[in-house]
Amino acid sequence: MTRSTLIWKKTGTAALVALMLTLPIAEGQSFAAPVTPSTATYTMPSSATGQSNLTQAKAQEMVTALMESYGVTGAQYAIRDGGKLVLSGGTTLDDSGKKQKIDAGSMFGIGSVSKMYVTAAAMMLVDEGKVDIDQPLTTYLPDFKMADERYKQITVRMLMNHSSGLYGSHYKNTILMNDNDTQNVDQLLSNLSKEHLKSDPGEYSVYANDGFQLLELLVERVSGMSYSEFLQERVSKPLGLNATRTPLDSFDRSQLEPVRLPGLFNKLPSENANILGTGGVYSTAEELTSFSEVLIGKHPELLSKASTDAMLQPEYRNGVWVPETKNAFGYGLGWDSVDLAPFGDYGIRAATKGGDTIMYHSALISLPDHDISIALVTAGGSSVFNTTAATSILLQYLKQHDIITTIAPEPTFEKPVQQKMPEALKQYEGLYATVGETRTITIKDGKIEMPAMMSDLMPAQAYVYTGDQQFTSEDGRAILAFDKQINGHTYVRIGSDLVFPDIGHARLAFYDLQKLDKNPVDASVAAAWKQREGKSYYAVDEKINSFFYISPSILTKTIKLDDSGGYVNGTKIVDSDHAVNAVEIPVMNGRDTFDLDFSRQNGVEYLQADGRTYVSEEAIGKLNHSKHSVVTIPASGSVRWFNIPDSAAGKKMTVKLPKDAGFIVYDKDQTPVGFSIVTGSNTAVLPKGGKIVFGGKAGEALNITLEKK
Known part of the structure; x- marks a missing residue:
């Protein structure tokens, strides 16, 4: 198996931000043929005269690595400095796998970077005095209701900083082939009206796509325009953007960068992410950096500096959060992070947003105090890889222009030295849950065996006690600890340096698991769930032209009971046919939660979960x-x-x-x-x-x- 195959199979859809869906590759077959650098358009500032173009070389080095080893078939990058485009280029493949210089006008789906557009749109309405982000959402969407009275506490700000308490995402029939069906957003309010919240509004920030769909509805209601029209009139036209569109716009679809699958297909049909506020915008690397000027306050005629400053505040610190200072996540309003590592090590403030559809991936990094932005968009790969590669390119640019003096070497790691563990840590043994699964943690001889995490970005290995209430992984790259948080829950905290060969490394800190209380159920309830153990249920209401069929595991629920019989797939059993979400994890592993509701019709058992209907494998x-x-x-x-x-x-x-x-x-x-x-x-x-x-x-x-x- 080639490294490209291995990474694509195991990590290309890591669900680190937005959608990352595992796409299979035939054994021994890499996603793309090796690609040599193409010639990129480039304009150097006058201050660089006489210097070798190290940034251009670094950018193309990153593109080559992404295409050879990370499942990318097309990549486009751009840097804007002081409002001027100073670097633009990339590479794509034709149907035969031959490398080609990419056109600067080739459009990519930017996935969740779209959230920056809907956040900015709402803040434009704030500037006009039409919206107050600290007012309840019901002020602007009076028909927004939930089966949980706490919904009345959800403010517009909470949608922007991911602290609303919503379950996460309704993905049904959202990403379609040559199809701009809007049924998902049309049905969102109805779907939410039947759901509960997983936490008190404002308690903590955890990624929630549905919040930005609600922002999309807010923009439409308050402005009186369709969301696509709003973007064209208030963003694209003033900035002169020709390639920033949504699936509902009319434009030449041949401008879209082709998306491909390994081994099986050539070019796939156009990918329409019909969740516009969450992830439906198309753009180019150059136009993303142009829009970034709006986000960092350089276009006050479009968005006030007061609003952009508010968007850049560390909102994540207002609730329960991982006690780490260096992290790839640290939410502002819309932004994934407003203090992206490692830029803080150089005394530089950096904000970032990553995005993933199923086939497109993007990263935007902006340095507000230096008026510098970089965008890297790809077909294939992952926004995590893009952000890592874009960071490496941007550090090279900063060094070349004497903004930083040196680039710190990548960290090195040593095998941990085990120490005697305090017996008190045994209290943390027990049953834990993350979204979709439960896991029993035991501590034996000062060691904790952990399975692979982050979709195999972190391998399965033992963590040994190394002092200071912490356990260190065998490879030395990760630290595990237990936190009792102010919300009453105990969490397994992970901090890790993830190394991506040839493109760089990323620091992640997150809560992986939440400790569960015992949930005894009576014999008849236990028996009903035991009959479902190991059975799979298949979605029956996903349109046949959905991109989700590329990875059918997304459309399958397999029932997995914990050993105690009180929990199933990370949910708490209530009765014979119902289980409710048990996970209240801040940061990444608490996203996209669900309940399980079973019913029967004409002798066939059906499951309702995450907005979809599933049928039993027995049928x-x-x-x-x-x-x-x-x-x-x-x-x-x-x-x-x-x-x-x-x-x-x-x-x-x-x-x-x-x-x-x-x-x-x-x-x-x-x-x-x-x-x-x-x-x-x-x-x-x-x-x-x-x-x-x-x-x-x-x-x-x-x-x-x-x-x-």
């Missing part, structure tokens, strides 16, 4: 192996799942597809091996032990023919 039958058969899409859902029987394995399937209908075929490892909407083909060879999902409009009939290959 998934085998595909008819006859030569001719028909699959009818039910009125109750968008898709139907089938197991591929051995009698059909190896046969060629041909499907007569109505308009907008389609299918995806998976092998036994859940790798997609046929995707009609992507390939444009209505045929596929059926693998042994695989699954197939058909989708279309309610009541449509899909005629299927099977024949020997």
Whole structure:
């Protein structure tokens, strides 16, 4: 397995910020062929005359590393200094895998960097006296309601700094192929009206995409314009931006940077992230740095300095937070961090925002006191990788222009020396939870065995006691400790330097797990859940043209009980059919929580979770192996799942597809091996032990023919 394959399989979708979904790669096959640097456009300031262009070389070095080792197929970067573009370039691949110089006008989805646009839009309304961010959201959205009276305490500020207490994200039918269906945001208020909060509003900041969808609605209600129109009139036109658009705008889709999958497909259909406030904006690296000038107060005619200063305040310090000073996360208003490490080590204030859709990834870093910004956008990869690479490029730029004198070397680590552990630390043993799972922590001989964390960015290893109430990982890169926080919960705290070969390193500090109280349940309830143990449930209401089908694990819930039987998938069992979120973790591992609600219809068990409906695997039958058969899409859902029987394995399937209908075929490892909407083909060879999902409009009939290959 190549390093590119390994990183893409294990870390390309690490869920560190926004969406990072694991995309499979065939064993031994890398995502992209090695890429040599392309020629980039570049203008050096006069102060650099006579100097070698070290920043340009560093930028292209980072692009090469991202494309060779981190699953990137197209990358674009830009630096703006004092309002002037001083660096712009990048590389892309054509359908044959050949390197090409990228066009500066190639558009990328910027994912959650879109949150900076909706935050700025709301702050523009603040400047006009139309919005007060410390007023309840209901002041501006009176139809916003929840099944939790605390919702009335949620202010506009809490949406911007991620402290609203919302469960996190409604992703259903959000990221679609050539489809700008807005049903997700249209149904958001209805979905939220049935939900509770996971914490008191303002208690702590933890990433919450839905908050920025609510900001989008606020901007529309208060301004009287559609959100896309607002961006065009209040941002793009004044700044002269031609490539900053949303999926609802009319523009030439051929301008979008192609997105690709390894081994299976060439160019995929256009990716529409129809959650505009959360992650739906398209842009270019150059235009991102132009917009950054607004965010750091250089365009007071668009956004006042008072508003930009407010956005740059360390909002995360107002609630429960990891007691670390060096961290990739430290929320402002909209910003992921307003004091990004390692820039503080050089006495420089840096703000950053990263973004991920499924196929696009972005990073924006701004230095407000120096009026310097860098943007790095990619197809493939991860915003974490982009932020790390952009940091390395920007440090080189600062050194080249004598803003810093030297670049600190990457940290080195030594194997820890174990010390005698105080017996009192044994009190922290017990059952813990993170989103989606529970875990029992035991301390034996001063050691704690921990599984891989951060989607394998941190390997499974032992943590040994090294004094000062802390445990150090075997590789010396991570520190584990237990914190009893002011909200009454006990957390496992992790601090780690993550090293990404050839692009740099990042400091992360986060709460990974929350200790749980015992939750005894009676025998009948325990028996009901025991029957579900290990069963999988499959989403039936995700449109067939959704990008989520690339990674079907996202559309599957597998039931995992803890040993005590009181918790399941990180939720607390209430009765035979209901379990509620048990996780109240600040920072990253507390995001996107859910409840589990089961029901039965016509003898079939269904699960409601995270806004989707899932059907039990027991209701998934085998595909008819006859030569001719028909699959009818039910009125109750968008898709139907089938197991591929051995009698059909190896046969060629041909499907007569109505308009907008389609299918995806998976092998036994859940790798997609046929995707009609992507390939444009209505045929596929059926693998042994695989699954197939058909989708279309309610009541449509899909005629299927099977024949020997």
